[in-house]
């Protein structure tokens with residue numbers, strides 16, 4: 081059993097050695113893919129943190145008509161808001177609290193100035209609505225505006241929409257790019273293994289002829305694919321860890337002084353592990369498809 | 380036992396290779412399959428070892444319906460059958476011993492038993508003295524012996540040889556057939572030999588199945604009736 085296991089491993093290394101140029105070139109493809117993935121993941125992860133900070137600070141303020149301040153119509157409005165899909169939380173603040181909230185945002189002097197108007201409070205009762213996904217904010221705002229008894233709705237406005245959808249687009253575009261790169265790397269491994277298979281055609285033929293199981297025939301090629309993937313992930317892993325630590329230290333943990341960067345530990349180790357798994361996965365899948373395709377043609 | 384019932388084979392490109400073949404071959408029989416080129420002899424062998432699937436009818440070997448085997452089950456089935464070819468197909472970078480051992484390794488034979496069995500079959504095919512020679516250092520007849528040793532190492536119930544003497548002179552051919560007779564006797568292996576060589580059939584008379592144009596045109600028991 082062990083003997084057999086080590087034979088497959090050995091055959092895998094021999095295979096890499098036999099087509100060293102091919103192996104290196106597809107390992108380089110895996111490497112480039114992984115470097116790009118690393119850049120992208122680090123970027124999105126950091127943006128993600130920024131975005132969620134923005135998103136959680138976005139809330140829609142829906143003010144209530146003076147005529148709709150009664151207990152019953154208030155709860156009607158609340159029910160109507162909660163019925164809109166994509167709503168996270170709904171919080172009520174009466175106009176007194178609103179007055180205090182705004183008064184406290186002013187300086188000492190102005191506060192006193194404001195306080196004299198408290199009896200004729202010009203504020204409305206409000207609902208503070210937060211949404212699950214920042215992308216829905218515009219849609220939800222307009223829906224709340226149509227509810228009976230809602231006097232006005234306010235959200236962060238166009239700037240928030242643009243920022244949130246920009247980040248979302250970066251994520252979508254980057255994700256598509258990563259998938260495309262993974263497919264390309266898989267394809268290159270697939271081709272390398274195809275060539276190794278061709279060079280061992282006679283051996284495979286004999287194996288089949290004397291009754292070697294498909295799994296047995298597959299094993300050394302899978303090992304070879306995994307070695308290629310593993311080799312390809314080595315440099316990106318080292319680069320990622322070293323460069324991120326350097327960047328974090330040099331920038332003092334923040335970008336433009338505005339966005340805080342994700343702490344290197346344990347974040348960067350997860351990224352490194354992810355790269356390793358992706359590299360090996362790409363190698364495994366590429367070689368698996370290659371051998372299976374070859375074996376399926378023959379009985 | 381091999382039982383071929385109403386078997387026809389049409390290849391994907393539309394070539395009809397076999398038409399409605401019916402044959403029964405008992406355990407431990409020794410059978411020649413003869414016929415002109417393109418008559419369907421190799422096709423018949425491919426149906427037996429599971430490489431091809433019959434278009435019609437069924438091929439039953441040792442109780443197994445070969446055409447219905449799942450792809451993943453073919454290898455296990457094939458351990459019942461040893462196949463030898465005209466061009467030997469030995470691995471050039473392995474010695475005679477290693478070539479035979481290889482067939483046992485890939486089916487996971489235990490290591491000590493493996494060495495014993497390799498020596499045993501090399502002795503049986505009378506090539507023990509060339510154990511450590513590479514194929515390039517062996518004559519055609521010697522290479523064919525190694526190929527036969529490899530085919531029987533796994534103790535298959537059936538040994539099929541497609542033109543095993545095609546590249547050999549009459550004397551060497553005769554030796555190979557005598558070797559196959561010995562295997563048939565000593566290991567009780569069913570032997571199927573595809574051949575063009577009528578001299579061989581004449582000198583070592585056995586049951587002979589003649590195929591022409593995809594039909595069985597004659598099935599003569601030993602002695603020719």
Ligand SMILES: Nc1ncnc2c1ncn2[C@@H]1O[C@H](COP(=O)(O)OP(=O)(O)OP(=O)(O)O)[C@@H](O)[C@H]1O
Nearest residue numbers: 390391392394396415416417418419420421422423
């Ligand atoms: N894989 C294949 N695809 C399509 N046609 C094939 C295939 N193999 C064989 N044939 C055709 O089937 C027919 C029978 O071929 P087969 O190889 O069985 O003949 P044979 O009796 O072994 O001939 P030979 O004595 O020359 O080896 C031929 O017409 C051949 O061209």
Ligand SMILES: [Mg+2]
Nearest residue numbers: 420421422541
């Ligand atoms: Mg033939």
